[in-house]
């Protein structure tokens with residue numbers, strides 16, 4: 001079922017989560033180990049992230065450097081299909097990014113998803129690869145997520161890149177996009193970011209999933225600002241539970257977010273990562289309960305490969 005239809009028919013806050021494909025060389029069982037403990041809480045959908053290639057330099061004995069392109073976490077399409085058919089009551093939402101794809105390759109990926117019976121996509125631009133400062137689209141690829149959304153919306157109308165293509169069919173994708181309560185790192189301010197968020201909705205996206213935040217006020221203010229901008233679609237809060245002491249320094253750098261003073265103080269009192277893990281769970285439970293009271297459509301958790309904390313949070317909240 002399309003995510004928007006799930007949201008429209010729900011009479012209470014739903015539960016969903018995001019998974020990372022396993023690292024290259026690992027197998028699908030690590031994915032099942034993350035999903036299995038959460039299945040009894042009836043997740044409505046599971047997102048599967050997509051990771052662009054990275055360029056690495058391998059040093060040879062001669063001192064020469066060899067440039068190699070690798071994908072550390074391949075397999076989003078295959079993993080999405082495996083989840084769909086192993087857990088038939090759960091919808092799967094593969095992420096599709098602009099980075100590394102030409103428009104033709106995007107079309108092929110969408111045709112594959114359609115053949116696999118997958119009706120949901122989270123459309124994203126993707127970040128610049130680790131060793132590059134700025135995002136560079138492929139030649140004849142999408143520079144921003146709004147045109148990727150438009151391409152998917154066109155396929156839903158039976159419009160393909162090659163207008164002369166025969167035997168085309170209308171796809172039925174429900175497209176979600178990313179939103180940033182504390183603004184996207186490249187945006188000069190929130191107003192600018194909201195302008196382009198609206199462009200993604202106008203192009204055909206039907207809901208938003210937010211970047212993680214640890215202070216619910218940031219989410220409440222964001223929803224209000226979106227509504228003022230005329231963005232009326234459901235806004236799903238994305239939540240991450242702090243899992244290690246180091247994360248209070250790493251997450252702000254990677255995701256351009258603030259961590260509230262109270263949470264930082266609690267984590268700084270921890271002497272082990274186990275204590276920080278428990279502190280993260282307690283914070284997330286309180287955050288989730290307040291968001292449910294506010295009436296959010298879904299609580300969406302970023303697992304980052306660990307589900308034990310999410311299990312404890314969801315058990316306390318739902």
Ligand code: FAD
Pocket residue numbers: 048049050051052095097123124125126127128143144145146178179184185186187192193194196197199200209210211212238
């Ligand atoms: P866009 O919406 O394209 O926005 C990027 C920046 O450009 C913003 O600053 C925006 O304001 C600006 N902008 C947008 N459109 C225009 C325009 N037309 N002209 C000028 N400026 C414009 N990354 C991955 O690689 N894989 C994943 O699986 C993944 N999953 C994610 C899931 C969630 C819920 C979130 C919140 C993020 C995820 N990301 C993922 C990270 C995301 O790809 C990055 O944050 C990326 O830098 C921006 O993606 P976007 O789709 O928001 O980009």
